[in-house]
Amino acid sequence: MPKLKVATTSLAGCFGCHMSLLDIDERLFPLLDLIEFDRSPLTDIKHCGPCDIGIVEGGICNAENVHVLREFRANCKTLIAIGACAVTGGLPAQRNHLDLGACLSEVYLTEGGLEHGLIPNDPELPLPLDKVHPLHEVVKVDYFIPGCPPSADAIWKFLTDLIAGRTPKLGHGLIKYD
Amino acid sequence: MTLQLETAPHPETLRRVAIEPISRVEGHGKVTLLIDEDNHVRQARLHIVEFRGFEKFVQGRPFWEIPVMVQRLCGICPVSHHLAASKAMDQIVGVDHLTPTAEKLRRLMHYGQILQSHALHFFHLSSPDLLFGFGSEVARRNIVGVAAAHPDVAKQGVLLRKYGQEVIRVTAGKRVHGTSSVPGGVNKNLSSEERDHLLKDIYPIIAWSREAVALARRLFEQDLERYNSFGRFDAHSLCLIRADGAMDLYHGGLRARTVDGKTLFDHENYDHYWEHIHEEVKSWSYMKFPFFRELGPEAGWYRVGPLTRVSQCDFIPTPFADHERRDFLAFDGGNAAGATLGYHWARMIEMLHAAEMIKELLHDDDLLGQDLLVTGERRERGVGMIEAPRGTLIHHYRVDENDLVVRANLIVSTTHNNQAMNEAIRRVASQYLDGQTLTEGLLNHIEVAVRAFDPCLSCATHALGKMPLELELLGPDGALLDRLGTAP
Numbered sequence: 193m194p195k196l197k198v199a200t201t202s203l204a205g206c207f208g209c210h211m212s213l214l215d216i217d218e219r220l221f222p223l224l225d226l227i228e229f230d231r232s233p234l235t236d237i238k239h240c241g242p243c244d245i246g247i248v249e250g251g252i253c254n255a256e257n258v259h260v261l262r263e264f265r266a267n268c269k270t271l272i273a274i275g276a277c278a279v280t281g282g283l284p285a286q287r288n289h290l291d292l293g294a295c296l297s298e299v300y301l302t303e304g305g306l307e308h309g310l311i312p313n314d315p316e317l318p319l320p321l322d323k324v325h326p327l328h329e330v331v332k333v334d335y336f337i338p339g340c341p342p343s344a345d346a347i348w349k350f351l352t353d354l355i356a357g358r359t360p361k362l363g364h365g366l367i368k369y370d
Numbered sequence: 371m372t373l374q375l376e377t378a379p380h381p382e383t384l385r386r387v388a389i390e391p392i393s394r395v396e397g398h399g400k401v402t403l404l405i406d407e408d409n410h411v412r413q414a415r416l417h418i419v420e421f422r423g424f425e426k427f428v429q430g431r432p433f434w435e436i437p438v439m440v441q442r443l444c445g446i447c448p449v450s451h452h453l454a455a456s457k458a459m460d461q462i463v464g465v466d467h468l469t470p471t472a473e474k475l476r477r478l479m480h481y482g483q484i485l486q487s488h489a490l491h492f493f494h495l496s497s498p499d500l501l502f503g504f505g506s507e508v509a510r511r512n513i514v515g516v517a518a519a520h521p522d523v524a525k526q527g528v529l530l531r532k533y534g535q536e537v538i539r540v541t542a543g544k545r546v547h548g549t550s551s552v553p554g555g556v557n558k559n560l561s562s563e564e565r566d567h568l569l570k571d572i573y574p575i576i577a578w579s580r581e582a583v584a585l586a587r588r589l590f591e592q593d594l595e596r597y598n599s600f601g602r603f604d605a606h607s608l609c610l611i612r613a614d615g616a617m618d619l620y621h622g623g624l625r626a627r628t629v630d631g632k633t634l635f636d637h638e639n640y641d642h643y644w645e646h647i648h649e650e651v652k653s654w655s656y657m658k659f660p661f662f663r664e665l666g667p668e669a670g671w672y673r674v675g676p677l678t679r680v681s682q683c684d685f686i687p688t689p690f691a692d693h694e695r696r697d698f699l700a701f702d703g704g705n706a707a708g709a710t711l712g713y714h715w716a717r718m719i720e721m722l723h724a725a726e727m728i729k730e731l732l733h734d735d736d737l738l739g740q741d742l743l744v745t746g747e748r749r750e751r752g753v754g755m756i757e758a759p760r761g762t763l764i765h766h767y768r769v770d771e772n773d774l775v776v777r778a779n780l781i782v783s784t785t786h787n788n789q790a791m792n793e794a795i796r797r798v799a800s801q802y803l804d805g806q807t808l809t810e811g812l813l814n815h816i817e818v819a820v821r822a823f824d825p826c827l828s829c830a831t832h833a834l835g836k837m838p839l840e841l842e843l844l845g846p847d848g849a850l851l852d853r854l855g856t857a858p
């Protein structure tokens with residue numbers, strides 16, 4: 193059986209969901225017999241190619257996130273939103289009730305201990321969004337795995353089900369919302 | 371000592387090459403190079419491209435939530451933020467000394483964190499460059515390639531990280547984003563079953579950590595000239611230090627030394643860090659540029675992290691690691707201790723130290739104690755500092771009479787290394803890329819330099835920002851979802 197191609201990325205997330213994926217520990221090695229990583233923080237592939245599964249951590253906080261997410265959607269047959277940030281925006285979405293302009297001047301202009309305060313504005317910096325959005329507001333998402341982060345056992349169960357062609361089912365004890 | 375490649379005089383005439391995203395690091399960053407028609411590199415910058423807003427949105431939250439909230443800055447080293455925030459909140463609740471059980475549990479958690487984070491960085495992220503070569507084939511340059519070519523190395527890496535994560539799970543309640551450290555102490559001790567669970571594997575963990583140090587050394591020896599000179603630059607240094615000069619990653623006073631070894635300040639109470647550390651902003655990065663106030667923004671930038679800690683402490687208080695420290699400092703006339711790639715070797719020495727500390731702590735019955743919390747008289751301001759895997763981490767809060775946070779300032783480890791990382795990529799750009807036709811392998815050299823610092827670009831992006839442009843975000847059905855910000 194040819195290996196399934198899997199791409200992963202972190203958008204506005206903390207990499208904790210990726211850490212939880214690695215928390216499958218030595219089960220990583222049998223997993224690698226079944227899948228091959230495409231773009232991922234673990235490889236040097238910079239753009240997502242045609243893939244069977246795309247796993248996205250983190251919500252959408254800037255224009256670059258939107259771009260990467262759309263590239264994932266276009267290339268991945270199955271797209272999974274992993275973790276609270278991807279599913280709801282998560283903790284970073286706590287900034288959604290704040291005015292960006294005011295925050296920005298506080299952080300870069302008026303905070304104590306600043307020399308040469310200015311607001312970063314180089315074209316190399318991607319445009320931030322006024323609010324942090326969950327993935328499904330921007331593209332169609334096939335599966336959602338809640339948790340901050342979901343446990344390694346939950347991720348393992350989900351992926352092994354999916355890879356074996358079963359409908360993934362996380363029973364009692366594996367679905368958590370913290 | 372600062373290189374000239376920060377800003378090219380006529381950028382519009384130059385060709386742009388971007389390394390985007392930087393891979394095999396944590397977080398979101400990119401490097402841009404501006405190249406002239408003869409392939410000379412005229413400008414090289416490391417950009418941190420995301421902002422998150424933690425300092426702002428924790429305002430208005432009750433102070434006891436903070437240690438659990440702020441660890442979402444970083445899933446690789448959440449314990450560092452959990453503990454730095456807890457230390458600041460200890461101050462808020464008026465506690466200067468924890469119970470022995472609480473302090474030792476926090477330390478155990480922290481050394482578990484150092485162990486897992488250093489293992490992750492060395493084995494999962496950096497070892498492909500070091501084992502296969504900086505310009506080796508992309509498809510193989512990852513942990514999967516390492517698992518195929520060096521199965522034992524990959525397996526030990528995975529198991530070392532697993533052990534550190536288990537220490538965290540047992541002490542914090544969860545492997546990622548635990549909840550046990552609270553203002554004034556901890557909310558759980560260790561059961562004797564939990565202690566035995568950890569004790570049963572600690573000896574192989576120490577043995578593998580020693581092998582990892584030996585591997586890091588061997589890599590250095592095999593390609594001595596390149597390892598010594600790759601992205602090399604001189605810099606001032608900053609770290610926390612124990613009162614007797616020992617390495618202490620959980621607590622200490624500030625030690626700062628200049629390039630030429632002069633002490634700028636030592637055993638300084640971090641409570642008033644802002645008298646020494648200021649920050650500069652540059653238009654092209656969301657990450658600020660800290661510097662020693664005594665030396666000014668131009669000359670005052672410095673380096674933090676394993677290389678600094680191992681070379682600036684007077685000794686490491688565990689025997690194997692201290693032995694390795696002395697070997698490291700003596701190696702090649704002391705050259706490795708100033709080399710950018712020396713970070714890897716120093717990091718493995720610290721991993722060994724963490725394993726030894728865990729062993730020591732696990733033999734201490736205080737971990738099983740019942741006395742977990744102390745309280746004191748409420749204060750308004752709290753500063754917490756810790757040596758996180760990547761370097762000195764500062765959390766600073768003010769809390770009002772309603773117990774709500776009114777101000778927060780975080781200077782994360784990677785931010786301290788901002789200028790240093792920029793120096794390293796500029797050095798590598800002139801050493802390896804200048805005048806060459808750029809290939810993927812050559813561009814990876816730049817990333818190898820960034821990776822040496824083990825940057826956590828996700829922590830470093832906690833500030834909020836806004837761009838002077840406008841753009842619309844449309845949903846899958848074409849409906850307007852959001853408008854990108856306009857200038858304030």
Ligand code: SF4
Pocket residue numbers: 204205206207208209249250274275276277278282283339340341442445546
């Ligand atoms: S869901 Fe939690 S663990 Fe995952 S990226 Fe978001 S904050 Fe990190």
